[in-house]
Amino acid sequence: MDSHRFTVRAACSVRSPGRRLPSLARAGAAVLATLLALPAPQAVAADAGRAAAAGHATATSRAADDGMTRRMQACTPCHGKEGRATASGYFPRIAGKPAGYLFNQLVAFRDGQRPGAAMAGLVALMDDAYLRDIAAHFAALDLPYASPEPLSAAGTPAVRALLARGEALARHGDAARGVPACAACHGERLTGALPALPGLIGLPRDYLLGQLGAWRQGERRAAAPDCMATIARRLDDNDVAAVTSWLAAQPPGADMKPAPVEGVALPLPLACGSGLR
Ligand code: HEC
Numbered sequence: 126m127d128s129h130r131f132t133v134r135a136a137c138s139v140r141s142p143g144r145r146l147p148s149l150a151r152a153g154a155a156v157l158a159t160l161l162a163l164p165a166p167q168a169v170a171a172d173a174g175r176a177a178a179a180g181h182a183t184a185t186s187r188a189a190d191d192g193m194t195r196r197m198q199a200c201t202p203c204h205g206k207e208g209r210a211t212a213s214g215y216f217p218r219i220a221g222k223p224a225g226y227l228f229n230q231l232v233a234f235r236d237g238q239r240p241g242a243a244m245a246g247l248v249a250l251m252d253d254a255y256l257r258d259i260a261a262h263f264a265a266l267d268l269p270y271a272s273p274e275p276l277s278a279a280g281t282p283a284v285r286a287l288l289a290r291g292e293a294l295a296r297h298g299d300a301a302r303g304v305p306a307c308a309a310c311h312g313e314r315l316t317g318a319l320p321a322l323p324g325l326i327g328l329p330r331d332y333l334l335g336q337l338g339a340w341r342q343g344e345r346r347a348a349a350p351d352c353m354a355t356i357a358r359r360l361d362d363n364d365v366a367a368v369t370s371w372l373a374a375q376p377p378g379a380d381m382k383p384a385p386v387e388g389v390a391l392p393l394p395l396a397c398g399s400g401l402r
Pocket residue numbers: 131146149153154157161197199200201202203204215216217218219227230231240241243244247259323335
């Protein structure tokens with residue numbers, strides 16, 4: 126496979142956070158879907174059923190894991206080795222994210238609530254049970270995080286002010302504008318929380334910009350009430366630049382695992398249709 130065909134450049138910049146990644150070729154996605162050699166969903170269910178009936182669940186599920194690891198190598202050209210993307214570029218890391226979050230995203234790509242031609246093509250024919258297996262597979266991977274790319278002009282007063290604003294938003298929010306702290310939902314360490322709140326550390330800035338832009342424009346939609354759509358619209362362009370720049374500049378901490386659900390104070394400061402399920 127020619128992985129160069131799938132190399133894309135981010136279309137976002139600090140000045141135009143609303144612009145998104147150009148669509149990836151549908152044809153390329155179709156080729157990949159074929160390469161994935163997915164088992165028919167019935168076959169997966171039948172395997173599980175047979176394993177349970179025969180009492181060889183452990184051996185069979187190990188074999189199934191190996192099969193999953195092999196099939197999921199089709200995700201590597203874009204998401205990095207074993208779902209571990211780099212800290213630059215556009216592709217989000219998927220390894221180690223909460224399983225509930227990954228599942229919700231795969232469903233959203235399939236059902237058209239989240240744009241992404243490449244992803245939609247891959248998951249178009251997969252049923253919920255298979256998407257759950259994929260989500261569980263990547264959620265269970267525990268791999269090191271890449272260090273962020275150094276910011277250009279990091280030392281200038283303008284950039285220092287931008288980063289200070291970004292940190293304030295992430296840790297404290299902006300009460301006057303009705304923006305809660307990102308940490309209130311994404312976890313104290315901003316590494317996400319179970320079952321379905323994603324971490325914000327370890328994502329490339331262009332990807333963060335793309336997501337907030339997509340929410341502002343109504344292109345990415347999460348289950349109602351879509352708290353992220355509300356938050357993204359309450360942030361102005363400078364805030365979006367500030368918070369994404371600060372988040373993307375944070376080095377990975379010692380423990381990047383999502384917090385347990387008890388680690389998040391409930392109720393969340395805004396109601397969210399996803400995140401807690
Ligand atoms: C052709 C490149 C490509 C391939 C191959 C690919 N992805 Fe993606 N994936 C993307 C892009 C681009 C995005 C970000 C979409 C966006 O929001 O603009 C994405 C996003 C995702 C997300 C959402 C991550 C998040 O933090 O919200 C998940 C989950 C995901 N992909 C899973 C997979 C899995 C599983 C496979 C293999 C079956 C796969 N992807 C293969 C390009 C790809």
